[in-house]
Amino acid sequence: MSASLELQPDLHRSRRADKRELTLHPDRALPADTRQRAVAREIYEQSARLPLICMHGHVEAEVFADNKPFTDPAQLLVVPDHYVTRMMVSQGIAPEALGIPRVDGGAVETDSRDIWRTFCGNWKLFRGTPSRYWLEHELVEVFGVDLVPGVETADAIYDQIAARIAEPGFRPRQLLDRFSIELISTTDPATSDLRHHARLAGQGLGERVVPTFRPDAVFHVDRPGWRAETARLAEVSGVDTSTYAGFLDALRERRRAFVAAGGLATDHGHLSADTTPMSETAAAVLYARALAGPVSPEEVQAFAAHMLFVTAGMACEDGLVMQIHPGVLRDHHTGVLARHGQDKGFDIPVATEFTRSLRPMLERYGHDPRFRTILFTVDETVYSRELAPLAGAYPSLRLGAPWWFLDSPEGMRRFREAATETAGFYNTSGFVDDTRAFASIPARHDLSRRIDAGYLARLVLEHRISQHEAVETAIDLTYNLPKIAYSRRSA
Structure with a gap:
């Protein structure tokens, strides 16, 4: 399946092929000013090799439990990464040409080498993006590639990565140690x-790979399949969810199961930060109407807001960080x-209000020592204002690391600059990848450590601040603060 566009304008091209060796500059992403860079380098060196705490992840548990070899370079680095595919789609390359599966089982490109060639042939699209930084780090540090991706080098790079991921030391569980x-x-x-x-847990990894409880599918009563999800909730919890009271009991039961499995947090991807509670009677009536x-x-939003408030109360009961x-x-x-289904690169940020929206929850639980919530945003305008x-x-309350579209150097x-003074x-x-x-996980943590070192410098x-304080802060941001922020609260 060809990824090329039918109409190609007559453009001037560079006459020089890119023959550079792919290398990573030791000062990449550090400040351009030489004095600041020298100080940043010393700070970065103190945090660079600390272990990674990855508490906002989306790698599937099955990947670690099965520990199978990765399929091929395209299926590892291109097809599942919506940062990568959305950039090429934005240039007119069809998702089907990138091997992104169709919901209806329709035809998509199945030749991973051809998908890889499309990716390498469009390498220049990633200039100036964090994806470029992550990808270069992966290619050099993880796979030992020294060729710049391009049309002429695509096959050689593909073969080198394919050989590397076939090695026993490059399976998912082994990479936990390799990536620290x-x-x-x-x-x-x-x-x-x-x-x-x-x-x-049976493999001895129960405290290293932990679940995070995400109830979005049962909190938003307009989601396709919501009724099926509530029925499934009843099945896995053993609690009847035909009533609102039963629904809450089922959620508590599943939260207990997540805690028993090592879970430390819950995760909530609502459109609004609204936490306005409903009366128990009104919530029960609305739940029954949604089942019918x-x-x-407006009622969908009201129920979702109410459930955020309810979740804060549950967090005080079981200590899960929200x-x-x-x-x-x-x-x-x-x-x-x-x-193609969800999570294919077409999620777009909107303006978000926090101050009034969170007030009901914070009025009730903001000073409760049993409660901890971590806020993430893709709306930069609220950093210093709210x-x-x-x-x-x-x-x-803690502020989460820059997330999603803001997980970038700038x-x-x-x-x-916006949040620290207040x-x-x-x-x-501290930094937690998403x-x-x-x-790409080591690359994301490395970039964060470099940017923090530059700011501290x-x-x-x-x-x-003194240089000693800067080093101490860099270590805390890298390692200590994530562990503290996500430690389960005392119920």
Whole structure:
């Protein structure tokens, strides 16, 4: 299946082929100013080799439990990575040409080598993006590639990666050690039976690969298959969900199962940060009506907001840390959703309000020592106006690392500049990656450590903190703060 466009304009091309060797500059992503770079380098060296804490992950538990060899370079680095595929789709390359499966089982490109050639032939599209940084790190550090991707080098790079991932040391569990991953979370629906985590526990990895409870599918009553999900919730919990009271009991039962499996957190991807509670009677009536048939969009939102408030109360009962990341309009193009399903690169940020939305939850639980919530956003306008002041006031609240579209060099710098003066460093979670692309995890952590080192170096040169304090802070942001932020609270 060809990925080329039928109409190609007559463009001037560079006459020089890119013959450079693919290397990683030791000062990549560090400040351009030489004095600041020198200080940043010393700070970075103190955090560079610390273990990775990966508490916002999306690698499937089954990947670790099965520990099968990765299929091929395209299926590892291209097809499942919506950061990579969305850039090529934005240039007119059909998702089918990139091997992205269709919901209806329709034809897509199945030749992984051809998909890889398409990716390498479009390497220039990634210039200036964090994907370029991650991919180069993966190619060089993980797979030992020294060729710049391109049309002429695609097959040689493919063969080198294919040979490397066939080695026994490159299976998922072995890469946990190679990548120095001390702790990694998966993200699992409320209806998960956690059987893969049970297998991992039997393999001695129960405290290293832990589940995260994500109940979005049962909190949003307008989701396709919501009734089926509530029925599945009843099945896995052993609790009747035909009533609202039973629904809550089933959620508590599943949360207990996640805690028993090593879970430390819950994860909530709502469109709005609203936490306005309903009365128990009103919630029960709305739940019953949703089981019987459609409800209005306003009622859908009201129930979702109510469930965030209810979840905060449950968090006080069992100690699970509550992650909230609102403000993304999921599946913006309904045609892509219908053809290829969710999480295919068409989730688009929207403006988000936190101050009034979170007030009901924080009024009730913001000073409760049993409660911890971590806030993520893709709306940079709220960093200094809302999130940093909230985190600087409420002991239960921490700011999550720059996430998704802001998981980038400039996004991280802007976060530090906007949030630090009000929230400080110690009201943040430290860096936790957000990826399905397993091989990119070390690259993401490395980039964050470099950007933080650069920011801290500026504070040193401006005589705002000492270099000793900068090093201590870099270590905390890298390793200690994520462990503290995600430690289960005392119920």
